[in-house]
Amino acid sequence: MKIIVAIKQVPERDAQVHIDSSGQWIEEANLQYAMNEPDAYALEEALQLKEKAGGEVIVISTGPERVSQTIREALAKGADRAIHVVCDDLAARDALGVARLLAAAIQPESPDLLLTGLQSEDLGLGQTGVIVAELLGLPHASLILQVEIIAKEGSKAQIKARRELEEGWFQSIELPSPAVLTIQSGGNKLRYATLMGIKRAKTKEVRTVHAADLGVSAAPAVALEAITLPKKQKSTQILNGSAEEAAAALVEKLKFEARVL
């Protein structure tokens, strides 16, 4: 089975972000980057499928030169080869624009399964994987925790996937291969990167494709006006009354204002 995993490089979790002078993106100069966590789970799922049933795992990522570091990490964890869609204006493209690049680069590979993270840790749009499926004309499902391949006699493989619903409910679905699944964090234990993996990754193939050569439109469908950092605010409320009244008021607020109950 040929599995492609689309991964994204995002600022590392502890990055201190600042908005740049354009007001439309963050300053990238001193940032350190990491693999988007849901994508790491997608990669883990792909590696485990390969370990069970054999096949090939190919990672694809789009972005500037710095993305090659994250690609190396994926290869170190066990992917067989990689495709790097070099694109220096990633921030200027919307989800549709990025999906077009990915779909164009993936199409010639005709994979049996395409996995990607449910959403990215930086923009969190949650659309890229789904749009790629639409562009490729493939069935898709989102919020997937586990994937299983069921080999049907005489016909093509079926994919069985477990989706997470609200309030602890799960849904089990079957899709024909090829299909696109967007993976939810936490379905598997991630493996740690090893020195041996990194050394072995040096000899693995990374094919570079330039965004401009894919012949897709870079024009965004969504116009981004400005980005802002979330405002830090502290507001303390004193609940008066007897203990019972205060407790009742607290429950009310936790339920309907803070929405944590």
Place this chain on the structure above:
Amino acid sequence: MIFALPTLAEPRHFSLAEKLLFLALAAASVWGFWRRFGVVLEKILEAKKDAGFHLFPIGRRGREFLWEVMCQAKVIRQRPLPGLAHAFVFWAFCAFALVTLNHCATILGIGFLDPDGFAGRCYFYFAAVFALACAVGILGLFVRRFLARPRWLGEKLSWESGLIALLIFALMATYLAAFFVSDKNPAAKALWWAHTLTLLAFLPVIPHTKHLHLVLSPVTVFLSRGGFSRIPPLSGDEDFGLVAGKDLTQLVSLQAYSCVECGRCTEHCPANNTGKRLNPKQIVLGLRGYLNEFGPSSDEPLLGKYNSQQAVFECTTCGACEFQCPVGIEHVPILVGLRRGAVNTGAWDDPHGAKLFLALERGSNALGFPLAERDRFIEKNALPLYDGTQEYCLWLGCMGGYDPKGREIILSLVRVMQHLGVTFGVLRKEKCTGDPVRRLGNDLLFQQLAESNMEALKQSKTKKIISICPHCVRTIQEDWKEYGTPPEIEHHSEFLARYADRLPQQQSREKIVFHDPCYLGRYRNVYDEPRAVVSLAGKLVEAPRHRERSFCCGAGGGLAFLGEETGERVSHNRAAELASTGASIVGAACPFCNTMFRDALAAQGAGAPQLLDIAQLAARTLPQDNST
């Protein structure tokens, strides 16, 4: 002369048959020795060369050789009675070298020590004194091994030790007896032959038993890597630590064959003493067994038939074994080497370990908190940021930046530094130094953390760091060297001791027991400084196991992050010992010890001593109005 001193009887005439018999037996004895020793030597020499090994500077090696081998200092100091008995046997062997040469030369008519001459007589008396001490010593060791039988010598009685003791005793007895017969008496010749036969029987026994240490351990001590628990660099693209026989280096192989099986390592091992599988002596003997069976170029995994992965990951890297070892075995680099082999190849699959590695691959600290938590702590307590103008960069570390107790220690140190008028600042961003992953054998992650930190420190123009954590201090000062030039760093105990005369002395008779952290004591040789600080706040008392013999808290070697232990908790064992001193305060100097004892002392029940870091003890002596 008032009474005639006895003279060593040396037979004057040997027949040709006797000479031929001697030569034949001597040849057989040497052959018996070489048949085994040659194999061992070949295995050692065939092993991989040690990366980063330098013979020079030779002064350090000479000093260690003189102190540990010739003076037997460590052997005596750490186990006085058996140590002294052993030293007498050793010194007698040295003194006997000339006697033995002369003894064998006599039969060939080329003896060079004349029992009637002045020099010869003097030397024979000199050797006789040692022979007597040696005979008494070996008898004592025999009684200890076969009657007293301490646990760490192993459950099985070693017949070879008995044989060797018998041979040594016979050597000494036949020598001493020769002073009491005349050289014309046939008994003189009988004694000569008895001595010779014992000697020729002894030689081939050496390489076949642990008495190989007679030959190898002086070399092992001389060639040791030096420094305490120095983890060697990896060499080349195919070196992932100790994975298989082909990764065993010459030093490791030499050490494996040098082990004398005395069990000092096991006697002091915190894991072994709390019912865990790890037995450092068996780790070394396991490598020896491996080398004997598979050899130094094998692809057979090292963790398998002879050593278990579970045992290797139970080590707290406290280094008690390595400190105690009298024959120069460096246990910690071996244990860390085996972990490197398992982690660098992905063979180690542990949910806690993987969680720690992922937390540090993606985040900045071993505790897995977001960096913003650290920012909030700095902001809330108005800690100054380091801008290159202050004297010290105050390294918070994972514990100081995120752990509530660790933060209290930092704030106490800050109070003391402000009182002293010493300027300092904290970094806006810090990553874990990589200590837990270094000791767990994850070289990839350690390199990333070390390089990223060194780059940040370089940009902030840091020259001098102060830290509350001995693990940070060790890792920054020694381990980072593999990837660059780390800035100067000191532990806060060293800083506080230097300023002790400028801090108020509290008139308190409160008893404080100080727990030596492994990474401050054995790793850094800092014992007196924290005690000087403790003495400011009360009366210092010592636990039974203290200074070099301090017992680990159980946190080191990344074990603080690996979840529940099997058997008794190391921290509980130590906490009970500290509480039994009757002290009302336990003085700590490491935030990891602190976090372990926090729970372990609470488990001691009501009346358990209070737990305070030396920074908190120093801050207690300050006038109240200085409080922040």
